[in-house]
Every structure is written in structure tokens, then in C-alpha cells.
Amino acid sequence: xxxxxxxxxxxxxxxxxxxxxxxxxxxxxxxxxxxxxxxxxxxxxxxxxxxxxxxxxxxxxxxxxxxxxxxxxxxxxxxxxxxxxxxxxxxxxxxxxxxxxxxxxxxxxxxxxxxxxxxxxxxxxxxxxxxxxxxxxxxxxxxxxxxxxxxxxxxxxxxxxxxxxxxxxxxxxxxxxxxxxxxxxxxxxxxxxxxxxxxxxxxxxxxxxxxxxxxxxxxxxxxxxxxxxxxxxxxxxxxxxxxxxxxxxxxxxxxxxxxxxxxxxxxxxxxxxxxxxxxxxxxxxxxxxxxxxxxxxxxxxxxxxxxxxxxxxxxxxxxxxxxxxxxxxxxxxxxxxxxxxxxxxxxxxxxxxxxxxxxxxxxxxxxxxxxxxxxxxxxxxxxxxxxx
Numbered sequence: 001x002x003x004x005x006x007x008x009x010x011x012x013x014x015x016x017x018x019x020x021x022x023x024x025x026x027x028x029x030x031x032x033x034x035x036x037x038x039x040x041x042x043x044x045x046x047x048x049x050x051x052x053x054x055x056x057x058x059x060x061x062x063x064x065x066x067x068x069x070x071x072x073x074x075x076x077x078x079x080x081x082x083x084x085x086x087x088x089x090x091x092x093x094x095x096x097x098x099x100x101x102x103x104x105x106x107x108x109x110x111x112x113x114x115x116x117x118x119x120x121x122x123x124x125x126x127x128x129x130x131x132x133x134x135x136x137x138x139x140x141x142x143x144x145x146x147x148x149x150x151x152x153x154x155x156x157x158x159x160x161x162x163x164x165x166x167x168x169x170x171x172x173x174x175x176x177x178x179x180x181x182x183x184x185x186x187x188x189x190x191x192x193x194x195x196x197x198x199x200x201x202x203x204x205x206x207x208x209x210x211x212x213x214x215x216x217x218x219x220x221x222x223x224x225x226x227x228x229x230x231x232x233x234x235x236x237x238x239x240x241x242x243x244x245x246x247x248x249x250x251x252x253x254x255x256x257x258x259x260x261x262x263x264x265x266x267x268x269x270x271x272x273x274x275x276x277x278x279x280x281x282x283x284x285x286x287x288x289x290x291x292x293x294x295x296x297x298x299x300x301x302x303x304x305x306x307x308x309x310x311x312x313x314x315x316x317x318x319x320x321x322x323x324x325x326x327x328x329x330x331x332x333x334x335x336x337x338x339x340x341x342x343x344x345x346x347x348x349x350x351x352x353x354x355x356x357x358x359x360x361x362x363x364x365x366x367x368x369x370x371x372x373x374x375x376x377x378x379x380x381x382x383x384x385x386x387x388x
Contacts, residue, residue: 025082026388033086040079043072044102045153045360045383049163056373061158069163071103073153073360073383074171080118091124094133101167113167117182131187136180137285138187138201138220139241140258143177143273146235148312148323148348151358153381155344155366160283163377174283175344175366176310176327177258177275181285183218197224206287208245208252208279208296218243222258232264241280250301254279254286260310271312279303282331282340299336306331321350338371358385 025039047069053061080097101113120133144150154171156162162170173179187201200221205214222239239258244251260273281289281296281304290296297303308329315322324347331340348362362381367374 025080035082035084037082038079039082039388040077041075041385041387042077043075043151043383043385044070045073045381046070047153047156047169047379047381049156049377049379051158051163051375051377053158053375054373056371057159057375060370060373061375065158067163069103072101072168073151073381073385074149074169075151075385076100076168077102078117089125091122093122093124095120095122103166126191128188128190131185131189134182134184135187136182137185137203138199138222139180139239139256139285140177140275141180142222142224142235142237142239143258143260143275143310144172144180146260146262146271146273147172147176147310147325148269148271148314149325149346149362151350151385152323152346152348152360152362153364153379153383154346155342155364155377156379157366157368157375157377159368159370159373159375169381172310172325172327172344174308174329174342176308176329177273178277178280178282178306178308179284179288181288192226195225195227197226198222199224203243205243205245206254206285206290208254208286208290209247209250209301212245212247212252214243214245216244218254231266232269234261234263236261241277243286245286250297252279252286252297252301252303254296254303256280267316269312269314269316271310271314274307274309276305276307278305280306282306282308282329282342295331295333295337295340298334300334302334304331304334304337319352321352323348323350333371338373340368340370342366342368356387358387359383360385 025037027037029036050066052064076099078097078099082095084093095118097118099115099117118135120131120135123130154169155175156169184204185201190198203218205218220241224237227234237260241256243254256277258275262271280286281294286296310327312325326345328343333339344366346364351359360383364379366377
């Protein structure tokens, strides 16, 4: 199983940009109602992980060990290019971003991973926006975009192949939310009305039934509410996901709801979010979990239920931001599948040197169990993030 999950870190990396992580792009051209800009982020962490397993987990993921790494954090390194042009009543735009691994030299020698996670066009008008192309999907998007440790490190374990993985750490993926895997989509975003904004997407479906077929695309959506006041604001959201994949033997229906709220006042911010789903898995979504051999259905082909939640508090004092975080996800086993539980406790300090440089210190404890197999991983991470 340990080798099986090496692919997890290559299959997921996080992305753009929450309110506490927004970076300003550099404008390279602006004339004749046309703009072209570029943005980027570069991070590196020193991390030390101490993994402690019981006998059952050692049979799955190897013996106890300590491991030091120099690698990227929850966010990969990226560079993005943005274009927009006003033509009459419409504003046409586009974005292409490329996400680069920096800690893959042992296994891939000179073949660094470069992944195109965003390649889309946009059409904006008074009626809202239509996005066409590849982008992060909608379900659990706000849950992860508004994660207070988005710029930090997050959970790793040998059970999931993440301590020695070649890609990112996992933040709170699998310990609070699933990953909104980038997919081809046609997505509509409404204008904001009285603080409310609706997003509806038609998404390329995920294959969850072996040799199966999908008669309809996947549908995802989210309703958000934003309210600002003098010393802070409130953001609340709820979302959904639904799709079906079938073959001659069974039909696998994937359904889920997500929700959350983030409130800030003066220097204090509080975050509470979660999701409940069936046939989704609990890490990277139904399609990626199926591909990686993570459980989505039981031995009879019946969908497995999963859920997760994330609770966080952050306080900003001058250039410092202090964060406490607890996240947990569960997958209810059934015929031939064990129960999975995964939780992460995190304490982090962020220091803003200037608008383009942040320093991070983090300590987290991840506990994962698969049936009676258990692992606890304690990680110290110290990093720097340069962005523009």
C-alpha cells in the first residue's frame, strides 16, 4: 500500500488563492483595453517528521522512522499568465498556470514535474462570467481556499506515502475536506446580488465504475454570501456535487454537500467548514481516489459514506499571524473495506517580512487509522515563501 500511495502526491497540489494568501500580479502590458500580467510563488520548507506506527500499520507502511526533508509545502511552486481584453460590452480573458515540483531529484533525476492545472478562457458581462477550460472544480473549493494554513505545510504520513512523496504535503486534504481536482468544465458565475453569488459548473465526469460509462456530466455548484463591516467581514457558503458512473454490474452515484463560514473581527478570524458525501472517497475526489486504489465503494459495489470538518482560529498581531487548526475526515467502511479515520492538529506562525516575502513555522500531529492499523506522525516545518 505504501508504494500505491506514492502517486497521491503527484496527483494533487494546491493552488490559488485565499483572502489571506492573495498576491499581486505584475502587469507586463496595458494598452488599448488589453492587459497581460504574470504572477508566481516560490516556497521551500525544511521539515522533520517522526512516524510512530502500531504492528498492524507497520505491515502496511513500514517501520517507525524519523525523516528530514527539504521540499515545498502545501502550495506547490507556480507561475501564471493572465490576459484580458475589453471588446464592446464583453471582457474576454484567460489564464494559464504551471505548477512545478522541486523535490523530485532522487526518483525522476532531471525530469521535474510540471503540471498545467489552469488553462481556461473567460467571458465577462453585466450578467456574470462564463469560464471554459481547465480549472479547479467547485465542490469543497471554498473549504480549501479559506483554509488558514493554505500557505503552510500540513499533514503527511507513511500510510499515504507523503513523508517521502515527490510533491506537496497535504495541508488538510483528507483531514477536513477533499481536493477540488482540476478538470475540464463550463462554469457560470453570477454577479453578486445583496452579498450572494451563485456558481454552477458542468464538469467532465469521473470514471468510478471499471469499464463504465457516464451518460451525463458531473454537476457542481456553490452559493456564497459575503458581508463586510468596518473591522472585518463574514463569508458563508454551501455547495453540492452529483454524478453517476455505471457498467454492466453496477451503478456508482457520487453525491455530496459542502458548507462553511469564516468570520473576522479586528485581528481575529474563525473558520468552520465541512462536507458529507457518498461515493466520493475522502482524499482527492471520486475519480482520483478510484485511480489510486483508495476506497470509494465496498466489495459489493455500494457507495461508501464519507465526511469531514475543519475548525480554525487565527489572530493577526502586527506582522505576525498565529493559527490553531483541527481537521478530521472519516470514511465508513462496509463489505470488504475497513473504516478510515484521519485527523490533523496544527499550530502555525506566519511572519510577513514585506508584501513579497513570508516566513512560516509550523508544528502538526497527524493521526490516521485504517481498521486497527494506526500511525501518528509529528512534523516540524520551517519555510519561506517568495511571491509576486
